[in-house]
Amino acid sequence: MRGHCILSHGFESGPDATKVTALAEAAEHLGWTHDRPDYTDLDARRDVSELGDVAARLQRLIGLAHAAAARGPLVLAGSSLGAWISGRASTLLPVAGLFLMAPPVQMGHAPRLEAADVPISIVHGWHDELIPASDVFAWAQTRHARLLLVDDSHRLASHVDASAEAFAALLASLGRSRRA
Numbered sequence: 001m002r003g004h005c006i007l008s009h010g011f012e013s014g015p016d017a018t019k020v021t022a023l024a025e026a027a028e029h030l031g032w033t034h035d036r037p038d039y040t041d042l043d044a045r046r047d048v049s050e051l052g053d054v055a056a057r058l059q060r061l062i063g064l065a066h067a068a069a070a071r072g073p074l075v076l077a078g079s080s081l082g083a084w085i086s087g088r089a090s091t092l093l094p095v096a097g098l099f100l101m102a103p104p105v106q107m108g109h110a111p112r113l114e115a116a117d118v119p120i121s122i123v124h125g126w127h128d129e130l131i132p133a134s135d136v137f138a139w140a141q142t143r144h145a146r147l148l149l150v151d152d153s154h155r156l157a158s159h160v161d162a163s164a165e166a167f168a169a170l171l172a173s174l175g176r177s178r179r180a
Contacts, residue, residue: 002175003073003096005034006064008057008082010102012043019079019101019156022164030171033071035064039082054085054110061089073097073174077167080104080130080154083113090116097121097174099167102128102154105135113139120145121170123163125152146170 005027007020015036027034037060045053065074073096078086083103088111090098097119105113122145124136133149140147148166150159 002031002171003033003075004068004071005032005075005077005171006061006068006086007034007036008061008076008078008086009036009039010078010080010082012040013079013082014038014040017079018160019163020082022160023077023099023167026164026168027171030168030175032075032171033068035068037061037064054081057081058085058088061085062092065089065093065095075099075171075174077101078103079156081107084110087113087115090114090118097170099170101156101163102131103136103139104131105139115143117143119170119174121148121166122146123148123150123156123159123166125150125154125156125159127152128154130154 007023009017009020015038020036024034039057042053042056075097076086076090076095077099079101083100091114095118100122122140126133126149152158
């Protein structure tokens with residue numbers, strides 16, 4: 001066993017979504033275990049905010065991380081809102097790495113995207129209609145994050161395989177650094 005990943009889907013998506021499933025397969029191939037939390041019940045909570053119950057999403061992720069602590073190094077990964085909560089959780093938990101797809105650098109009245117000082121890999125679309133690529137570039141630059149900008153929109157639908165490959169590269173690099 002290499003470590004454990006928690007893979008967080010985007011808003012109004014689900015744990016069996018295409019991108020999260022591709023990341024899970026990449027992790028399994030490299031010997032990492034994973035959890036894919038289901039936040040759909042929390043996304044439906046429009047009485048809390050437009051984006052559902054974001055605080056409860058964060059608490060669910062943190063609870064899973066504490067339960068997974070014995071499984072080895074922890075990597076958090078997420079898409080869109082899942083990327084935002086993964087970044088936020090990384091500041092509250094001991095994590096080995098962070099993988100973000102279409103991360104919202106700024107999300108309404110919520111605090112700006114935060115992240116622990118760990119290896120970070122990002123995949124973002126040049127044509128993201130919700131989050132400007134220039135904002136993600138600037139955020140990534142200040143953290144010396146690995147950034148893959150692709151010819152795609154917010155959903156990254158044409159780059160699922162590229163996203164999984166970038167995730168596998170992050171996991172492989174973490175495995176190498178632990179052996180060194």
